[in-house]
Amino acid sequence: MPEGALEIDRISKRYGDVVALDEMSLTVRPGEMLGFVGSNGAGKTTTMRIALGVLAADSGEVRYNDAPIDRTVRSRIGYMPEERGLYPKMRVLDQLQYLGELHGLSRAEAGRTAESWLERLGLAERRNDQLQKLSLGNQQRVQLAAALVHDPAVLILDEPFSGLDPVAVELMSTVLRQTCERGVPVVFSSHQLELVQKLCDRVGIVQRGRMVADGTVEQLRSSGPADLTVHAPQAPPDWADGLRGVSVVDTSGGRTTLRLDETADDQAVLQAALSTGPVHEFSRNRPSLTDLFRNVVTEEPAE
Structure with a gap:
């Protein structure tokens, strides 16, 4: 065949x-x-x-x-x-x-x-x-x-x-x-x-x-939401407030995880972080398949 x-x-x-x-x-x-x-x-x-x-x-x-x-x-x-x-x-x-x-x-x-x-x-x-x-x-x-x-x-x-x-x-x-x-x-x-x-x-x-x-x-x-991890140890807790298309997901130990939508400018985020002092990490993280599945699929009745 x-x-x-x-x-x-x-x-x-x-x-x-x-x-x-x-x-x-x-x-x-x-x-x-x-x-x-x-x-x-x-x-x-x-x-x-x-x-x-x-x-x-x-x-x-x-x-x-x-x-x-x-x-x-x-x-x-x-x-x-x-x-x-x-x-x-x-x-x-x-x-x-x-x-x-x-x-x-x-x-x-x-x-x-x-x-x-x-x-x-x-x-x-x-x-x-x-x-x-x-x-x-x-x-x-x-x-x-x-x-x-x-x-x-x-x-x-x-x-x-x-x-x-x-x-x-x-x-x-x-x-x-x-x-x-x-x-x-x-x-x-x-x-x-x-x-x-x-x-x-x-x-x-x-x-x-x-x-x-x-x-x-x-x-x-690539089609899922992009998270950005920023390690700016001297940044105040509200340093990312007001940035367009940016929401704060988590803040701990000087690291901030941000969720960027399609209107966000990652270079503007970097400049805002640098304005607070040194930036030790600035990395984009794509969602795993597990994350995508969680976002896309909701609970359904059984067949």
């Missing part, structure tokens, strides 16, 4: 009077990793389930490689649900092989691929164990292997890092990045925003079923 982008084009979904999705749109390009973030109930899982064909949209379209997704394409999607969906009493290797066959692999090929992923994910010695006998973190690794066993053309993961220890997080991060490097579009939802900021090429922030911010981390951070 040729490489292509996953496109979710203005999909909407209602449950009675509840609007789950309101013309949700996003695109994940070949070899790109998109972090999909939002509060609980914002519409992330509903979007993923519609992309997989588990739910039907009321309107809009999901496409891969510029064509509507059909059964053949869906068989090439790797999906990792937030709730573990494997068979607890089935042996790990047997169910990975079974899932590979469901996705169209021969029995021999499914067995080889399953063995390869178990080795890659550090689970080779547990291949003959029942899933329920593994730790929750190792069950999560098996869930990832299940999403990858058929060499997917698209990878969709719902909270894949939930419950993982730092070693497992690093392993899964490496696997996802290597999957992207093969040209696979990868989209995953997560509440671990520092991890999203570190891993993802782009981030989409969803609120009440709509995409409200979409771009690279740097683009999103």
Whole structure:
């Protein structure tokens, strides 16, 4: 199957009077990793389930490689649900092989691929164990292997890092990045925003079923409010009062944190600080993804 982008084009979904999705749109390009973030109930899982064909949209379209997704394409999607969906009493290797066959692999090929992923994910010695006998973190690794066993053309993961220890997080991060490097579009939802900021090429922030911010981390951070830290030890507490477009966020230990809007002149701020005496620090701080998320997303009712 040729490489292509996953496109979710203005999909909407209602449950009675509840609007789950309101013309949700996003695109994940070949070899790109998109972090999909939002509060609980914002519409992330509903979007993923519609992309997989588990739910039907009321309107809009999901496409891969510029064509509507059909059964053949869906068989090439790797999906990792937030709730573990494997068979607890089935042996790990047997169910990975079974899932590979469901996705169209021969029995021999499914067995080889399953063995390869178990080795890659550090689970080779547990291949003959029942899933329920593994730790929750190792069950999560098996869930990832299940999403990858058929060499997917698209990878969709719902909270894949939930419950993982730092070693497992690093392993899964490496696997996802290597999957992207093969040209696979990868989209995953997560509440671990520092991890999203570190891993993802782009981030989409969803609120009440709509995409409200979409771009690279740097683009999103640059679009947010800029804070300025000024260390002027001789400055009086009110030295920044009256400066246009400037509000004081915090003052402590001779350091003042200022919030500048689009009308502010940072050079005027510097001159005002210098007029009080020496300035030991004058640095602009862009908001983190966590700050942006806090500013953009408010509490929402659950889906």
